[in-house]
Amino acid sequence: GESVGLHLPTLSVQEGDNSIINCAYSNSASDYFIWYKQESGKGPQFIIDIRSNMDKRQGQRVTVLLNKTVKHLSLQIAATQPGDSAVYFCAERDDTLTFGKGTMLLVSP
Amino acid sequence: EPEVTQTPSHQVTQMGQEVILRCVPISNHLYFYWYRQILGQKVEFLVSFYNNEISEKSEIFDDQFSVERPDGSNFTLKIRSTKLEDSAMYFCASSVQAGGEQFFGPGTRLTVL
Numbered sequence A: 001g002e003s004v005g006l007h008l009p010t011l012s013v014q015e016g017d018n019s020i021i022n023c024a025y026s027n028s029a030s031d032y033f034i035w036y037k038q039e040s041g042k043g044p045q046f047i048i049d050i051r052s053n054m055d056k057r058q059g060q061r062v063t064v065l066l067n068k069t070v071k072h073l074s075l076q077i078a079a080t081q082p083g084d085s086a087v088y089f090c091a092e093r094d095d096t097l098t099f100g101k102g103t104m105l106l107v108s109p
Numbered sequence B: 001e002p003e004v005t006q007t008p009s010h011q012v013t014q015m016g017q018e019v020i021l022r023c024v025p026i027s028n029h030l031y032f033y034w035y036r037q038i039l040g041q042k043v044e045f046l047v048s049f050y051n052n053e054i055s056e057k058s059e060i061f062d063d064q065f066s067v068e069r070p071d072g073s074n075f076t077l078k079i080r081s082t083k084l085e086d087s088a089m090y091f092c093a094s095s096v097q098a099g100g101e102q103f104f105g106p107g108t109r110l111t112v113l
Helices: none
Strands: A012-013 A019-024 A032-038 A045-051 A056-058 A064-067 A072-077 A088-091 A097-099 A103-108 B005-007 B010-011 B018-022 B031-037 B045-051 B053-057 B065-068 B075-079 B089-097 B108-112
Touching: A012 A019, A019 A088, A019 A103, A032 A064, A032 A072, A045 A064, A045 A072, A072 A088, A072 B108, A097 B045, B005 B089, B010 B018, B018 B031, B018 B089, B018 B108, B045 B065, B045 B075, B075 B089
Parallel strands: A012 A103, B010 B108
Antiparallel strands: A019 A072, A032 A045, A032 A088, A056 A064, A064 A072, A088 A097, A088 A103, B005 B018, B018 B075, B031 B045, B031 B089, B045 B053, B065 B075, B089 B108
16 A cells, blocks of 8 residues: 555565556546656666556566556566566656656565 | 766755756657656656747746756756755656657756755
């Protein structure tokens, strides 16, 4: 769920596991959604996007699912690797991008 | 691979001083953006810029903030009189088209003392 201040929700997984990171968005007018990865000390990096006329999109090792009924977005990472450790956040676009607070993914070897 | 660059990587300033954060967007991109991220918080939109004009701005982007594209390569964010609460990471981004994928720079950490 949402966190306040310095505390981010954290998902800890073992290398090779599948990871699922969830995001709730607020604006039903948003027509485009993006998942970003942010490693420590770096800027957000685009992972995958999905338009509101789709409910699923697959990339390399990643899948995004969109449920417009409940305004929910998820990112699935298959065969998670230590290099996937980062903060992941979703963003929704109406006129501008609005970002969620993020989930920290920790992958243990 | 082309990338967005930002300088400096870390800027320390005294409260009330002016700072200019610099960005070099990807060369064929036409849309430019500034975001900020207070430590531990979410990334927040500040402003978007196209064709030498501000396209959109958030409530955060008040009269203390301004943006400029002084030449064909740089895109700057100026904070006229910094406040303690301006301390944050500031990210520049650019995209080829409106609503297109935005590529982010590595950020400038601004610390206001």
